[in-house]
Amino acid sequence: MLDIPLSALEVAMVQTGTRAVETLRDTAAFAQGVERLGYRRLWYAEHHHSPAIGAFPPVVLTAHAAASTSRIRLGSGGVLAPNHAPITVAEQYGTLAALHPDRIDLGIGRGPGTFDEATARALRRGAGQATDAEYQEDVAAILSFLVDEVALGPLPEPWLLASSPQGAALAAALGLPVAIAHHIRPDNTQAVLDCYRAKFTPSRWCEQPRVLLCVETVCAETDEEAAWRARPMEVVKAGLLKGLSQMPFPTPAQAATHPFTAEERQALAGFRAQQAVGAPATVVDRLARLAADTGADELMLTTPVHDLRDRLGSYELIRKHSGAAAATTVS
Template identity: 85%
Template sequence: MFDIPLSALEVAMVQAGARAVDTLRDTAAFAQGVERLGYDRIWYAEHHHSPAIGAFPPVVLSAHAAASTSVIRLGSGGVLAPNHAPLTLAEQFGTLAALHQGRIDLGVGRGPGTFDEATARALRRGAGPATDAEYEGDVAAILSFLVDEVALDPLPEPWLLASSTAGAALAARLGLPVAVAHHIRPENTQPVLERYRANFTPSRWCDVPRVLVCVETVCAETEEEAAWRVGPMDVVKAGLLKGQSEIPFPTPADAATHPFTAAERQALAAFRTQQAVGTPETVLHRLSRLAKATGADELMLTTPVYDLRDRLRSYELVTKHSGTTTAP
């Protein structure tokens, strides 16, 4: 039995040969599927100007999914504070929380959500990247506006996303639960958690340190099938290693013929050892090991595979073999 809650991160990959509207259609089916499987929450990530990931606002996806589900929590993982006015975020997520009581999260992050400099500047109305002070001020303003301006009941549950010790320190200082991006920078996970727990200050939002760890998880009946399904994301990651952000999300068949260099294969293999890819036995072992090593209160699984059915099957296998499923 797996004894901590499991959640899902929806990245909304746009499949090669598909339209963005097809991805949007799949997000509702995905939300309904993981709700049936008993997952605690779904978060939506903010991305821009990417051929592999849809530029769909987390607040819109959360509202859409909330209308077609009944109990699963929904929200941003995350909405990127430098790209938005703090009052606007407070109003949007505060309204959602009032409409869907007890089901809305507001996960806030810092990154621009794009590797394209022109897009990043457009999001910031021509301004450059946010400084540490500006980001901290934005997060503090969002929290203040939630309480003093929005003042609806209940408020969304705020989280701070962190992949660095600076983000961990801010979450600790503000007394927020922290979501650690182990699926992006696994080498930073332990330093982030050490900084967060050592400096945590209780707040109205959180009495004690609270940790969610996000991990890339691809589960299949065989190791070969899991490797086949993870292939498209490997192609995207290999492009990022070369500084190429405009890499489409290929089919598994195309990914299987991709000419990876020896250095890329080595980097991808090293990354995969920190994630949870393989058979149910392998995946549950790695998830359990990660939960124990981090002391996480919750694990969030991100499963960037090509086909919606394969993606849901991965989530189904995890719950089936972990004993956490509540599906009929």
């Protein structure tokens, strides 16, 4: 039984042969779909200059989805602090929280959101990569501006994204709930959990440790169909293993003929074993075991397949077969 809340992360993959605007048009329908299915929250990731992922600002997608839904929590997963002035982040999400009370989350992350150095520098107006100290100062400043400068009423719920013990330590020190990027660096998950729980300090934001675990999840009627739908993302990952960050997102038919090396197959199999891809029984069992092993309070599912029907179908199958707690009211 998978009896903890489930949420969704939207990455907005742009399939080869389509335009980003077509992916963008699906975002409202996807938000309405996961709300109808009872998912607790929907977050949007920040990416830049990628042929496979749309460069859609999370704050804009959050506002767009909030206008077309009524219950589901919405926000960033995450807005990347080094790319933005802290006061701007606070004002944007504070405004959204005022417009949509008790529905807005502010997930904050560190990465540049791009593998392209020129794009990363452009985002930071010519500055280099943020240091640990600069990132910590940015996060603290965002929280301070939320409280001291954004006098608009209800505040967004802040979260810190973490894929390393360093990020976990910062979340613990600030007393923030943590969202763990298990879908990116699963080998770090246990170390992140241990650090966060050991060092957590209660704050106005969170009285006790609170963990959301993000898992790459592709569910279909059969294991074979799920593997077919998941294969395009595996092609992109294989490219990243070779240092090829500008890989387009292929169609399933294109991905089916892609040749993987033995080393790539081994690496991809190891990653897949720590995620949840397969038929409903396979996926629900895997998610339940991850929840039990990590003690996560909530699971966030990211489903990097392009077709809207297939993505929503994956979320629907999981809800149908899991018995997970539905978000029938705003939490």
